[in-house]
Amino acid sequence: MLQNQVVRLFSGNIRRRLERNRLDYGKVYEIRLRVHNPCIILYQGQEFFLGQGGGITQDRMQAYGVTREDMQETMEHIAGYSLYAYEEEIRQGYLTVQGGHRVGIAGKTIVEGEHIRGVKYISYINVRLSHQVKGCASTVMPYVRSGDSIFHTLIISPPRCGKTTILRDMIRQLSDGDASCRGMTVGVVDERSEIGSCYQGAASNDLGIRTDVMDGCPKAEGMMMLIRSMSPSVVAVDEIGDYRDIHAIEAVINCGCKLIATVHGDSIEDLQQKPLFERLMNEHVFERYILLSNRQKAGAVKAVFDRRGSCLYQERRRG
Numbered sequence: 457m458l459q460n461q462v463v464r465l466f467s468g469n470i471r472r473r474l475e476r477n478r479l480d481y482g483k484v485y486e487i488r489l490r491v492h493n494p495c496i497i498l499y500q501g502q503e504f505f506l507g508q509g510g511g512i513t514q515d516r517m518q519a520y521g522v523t524r525e526d527m528q529e530t531m532e533h534i535a536g537y538s539l540y541a542y543e544e545e546i547r548q549g550y551l552t553v554q555g556g557h558r559v560g561i562a563g564k565t566i567v568e569g570e571h572i573r574g575v576k577y578i579s580y581i582n583v584r585l586s587h588q589v590k591g592c593a594s595t596v597m598p599y600v601r602s603g604d605s606i607f608h609t610l611i612i613s614p615p616r617c618g619k620t621t622i623l624r625d626m627i628r629q630l631s632d633g634d635a636s637c638r639g640m641t642v643g644v645v646d647e648r649s650e651i652g653s654c655y656q657g658a659a660s661n662d663l664g665i666r667t668d669v670m671d672g673c674p675k676a677e678g679m680m681m682l683i684r685s686m687s688p689s690v691v692a693v694d695e696i697g698d699y700r701d702i703h704a705i706e707a708v709i710n711c712g713c714k715l716i717a718t719v720h721g722d723s724i725e726d727l728q729q730k731p732l733f734e735r736l737m738n739e740h741v742f743e744r745y746i747l748l749s750n751r752q753k754a755g756a757v758k759a760v761f762d763r764r765g766s767c768l769y770q771e772r773r774r775g
Contacts, residue, residue: 458482458585461555465583467529470495473520476510482587485616489581491527494519498616524579531578534559546575556586556653556661584616586650588661592618593625596746599760599768600626601637606690606714607743612721617748618756619718620650620694624661626716627651627692631664642667643688643713645678651694676704683711692716702732709741723747724765740764 458481463474470489479499486498494516495506504512505519513519534553545551551559562580566573600609609626613619633639646652646669652659654671663669668686670678675693682688691708693701696719708715719727724745727733736742740763749758749771760769 458555461553462487462557462583462585465530465533465553465557465559467526467533470506470520470522470526470530473506473508473510477506477512479512481585484585486585487583489522489527489530491522491524491579493522495522527578527581530581531561534581547572549575550648552649554653554655554660556650558584558586558648558650560584586653586661587618587621588624589618589621590625590628590662593622593629595757596622596760596769597626597629599744599746600716601630603636604638604640606630606640606716608709608714608741609716609744609746610742611716611718611746611748612724612727613718613748614722614750615720617750619720619748622746622748622757623692623694623716623718624651624663627667627690628662628664630690630716631666639664639666640689641687642690642692643679643682643686644669645673645675645682645691645693646671647673647675647678647694651692674700676700679704679708683708683713688713690714690716694718695720696732699732702736705736705741724761744768 462481463471466474483500484497488496497504497506497512499512504514505516507513507518508520534551546561549561553559560582561575561578563575563578565575600607611619611623627642627644631639631642642664644651644663644667646654649671652663652669652671653661654669657671659669668682668688670682679691679693682691691713696717705715721727728737743763745761747758749756758771759767761767
C-alpha cells in the first residue's frame with residue numbers, strides 16, 4: 457500500500473521506472489526531482505539514482521534525467537489536477553498528501569510587497585515519505601511516564617532522524633495504555649498533517665483509541681482549541697518554531713496538561729544557544745529531553761536527559 461501511495465504521485469515516465477524497482481518502501485525516506493538533473497532516492501541511508509531503465513544505481517551516467525514535463529505532470533498528480541485548491545500550501549513551500557507524505561517544492565516565488573503569494577515554475581520537488589513504526593518509542597516510554605504520571609517531554613532531533621515517527625508512536629502508546637498504565641486522552645495538533653496522516657478529517661495512522669486530532673491547524677491556535685474543547689490529559693505537537701508556539705506551550709502547562717513536543721536540534725547545548733528556548737530551559741519547563749541519533753534508523757534514541765541535564769539513558773555503541 458505504501459508503494460502505491462508513493463509511485464502514483466509521479467509522472468508516467470518516473471512511475472514506470474519506480475514500478476520496475478523492487479524497493480522496500482519502508483526503507484525509502486526521500487525521492488527528489490530536480491529539472492534537468494537525475495532523480496535521487498534516499499534508500500536505506502544511502503543516496504541512489506533512479507536508473508534510465510528502472511532499478512537504482514550510483515552511476516550518474518546511468519541515471520534518469522528529470523524533464524520539465526515530468527515536473528509538471530508530477531505536480532498535477534500531487535495536487536489532484538487542482539493546483540488552485542492547494543494555493544495556500546504551495547505558498548508555504550510544501551503540500552501534505554494522503555498517507556502523511558510531505559512534498560516540498562521550490563521554484564520562482566511570486567512576491568507582493570513583503571509577502572510570498574505563491575510559487576510558479578516549480579523546478580524542484582522533494583517527496584519525504586511518512587513511516588509508521590509501531591513500538592519504536594518503547595525504549596523511551598519508561599522515562600516519559602511513571603505509572604499514571606507523564607513528564608513534559610521535548611524530542612530533539614537532527615533533520616530526517618525520525619522525530620515525527622517516534623512522536624507518533626509515543627502518542628499511540630499513551631493513548632492506548634497497557635497492562636501497567638491506563639490509557640489517557642491525547643490531543644494532537646497536526647499542522648502539516650504528518651502525524652496522523654488525516655484524510656477527510658480522520659487519522660490514517662494509528663494514534664490510539666483516546667486521541668483527538670486538530671488537523672491542518674496552526675500549533676498555537678490548535679493547542680488552545682483542544683484545551684477548550686476536548687479536555688486532553690496530554691497535548692502533542694511537532695516542530696516548535698516560533699514565539700507564538702512557546703506562549704501556547706506555557707498556556708498548556710499552566711492548564712495542567714502534559715506536553716510532548718519536537719524540535720530540530722543536535723543537542724541540548726544547541727537549544728540553549730537559541731533565544732527561543734532560553735527561558736523554557738532555564739526554568740526547567742521540560743522534565744525530559746529525548747535526543748535522537750543521526751543513524752539512519754527511524755526513531756533511534758541517542759540519549760534521554762532529565763530537566764537538569766542528567767543522563768538517564770545512553771545509546772549503546774557497538775565495536
